[in-house]
Amino acid sequence: MAHYKAEQDDWLVVYLKYLLFVFNFFFWVGGATVLAVGVWTLVEKSGYLSVLASSTFAASAYILIFAGALVMVTGFLGFGAIIREDRGCLSTYFCLLLVIFLVELVAGVLAHVYCQRLSNELKQHVTRTLTENYGQPGATEITASVDRLQQDFKCCGSNSSADWQHSAYILSPEAGGRRVPDSCCKTVVARCGHRAHPSNIYKVEGGCITKLEQFLANHLLLMGAVGIGVACLQTCGMVLTCCLHRRLQLHVH
Secondary structure, three states: OHHHHHHHHHHHHHHHHHHHHHHHHHHHHHHHHHHHHHHHHHHHHHHHHHHOOOOHHHHHHHHHHHHHHHHHHHHHHHHHHHHHOOHHHHHHHHHHHHHHHHHHHHHHHHHHHHHHOHHHHHHHHHHHHHHHHOOOOOOHHHHHHHHHHHHHOOOOOOOOHHHHHHOOOOOOHHHOOOOOOHHHEOOOOOOHHHOOOOOOEOOOOOHHHHHHHHHHHHHHHHHHHHHHHHHHHHHHHHHHHHHHHHHHHHHHO
16 A cells, blocks of 8 residues: 555656646747847837936836846756655745746736826827927937937827927027928938928827837737746746645655
8 A cells, every 4th residue: 555655745746847847838938038028128128218208118028137137047956856756846936936926026016007197108208308308418319319219110209290499409509490390201311301291101090109108008918928928827836836845845755
C-alpha cells in the first residue's frame, strides 16, 4: 500500500512538473510580449510624450518594461527550479511571481486612472502648448512634437486650425506671415502655412486633440490587456508552484 502511495506521489510530482514547465514557457513568452509593448510605446511614440501634461503614460510604459524584463529573468529561474526540483528556488520563483503581479497591478491602476482624466488633460494642456510654447526659444522638443503630431495624424490645431490665430508663434515676426505652421500642410514645403485653405491644410473635425486622445486610449487599453493576460498566467503559476512545492516536501518526508 505504501509502495502504491509512493508511486502515486511520484506521478503527481511529474505531472505538476510538466504542467508548470508548460506554464513557465507561456509565462516567459508573455514577459517578452510585455517588454516589447513597453519598448515599442516609448521608442515609436515618444515624439508625443512632451505634449502631455503628466508623465503617467510614460511611467506606465516604463513599468511594463521593468515587469517584462523581470518576467523573463524569473522564467529562466523557473525552468531551473522545475528541472532540479529545488524547493528553495521554487520559493524564490513564487515570491518573484508575486512581486511581478503587484508591479503589473500598479501599472494597470495607473493606466486606468490616466485613461479617466485623459480627455480633460488634453483639452487643457494641448491648447496651451500650441498657443504658448510652440516655436518659442527653448521649446525645440515641444515644437518638434507638435509638428510630428500634426503630420502623423493629419490634423491642424488643438480643436481646429483656427486655434493657431491665437498662437504666440503665429503672432510673432518669426512666423513670417504664416497663418498656420508648415506642419499643417498636406504637402509640407517651406512657408506653405501662408495659405489656410482646406485644399492646402488639414481641416479635421475635433482637431488634433480627438486624434491624440483616441491614440493614447488605444495604447492604454493594449497595455492593460497585455498586463491582465500575464497576470492571469501568474495566478495559475503561483497555484502550480505551491502545489509542486508541497508535493516535493511531502515526497521528501
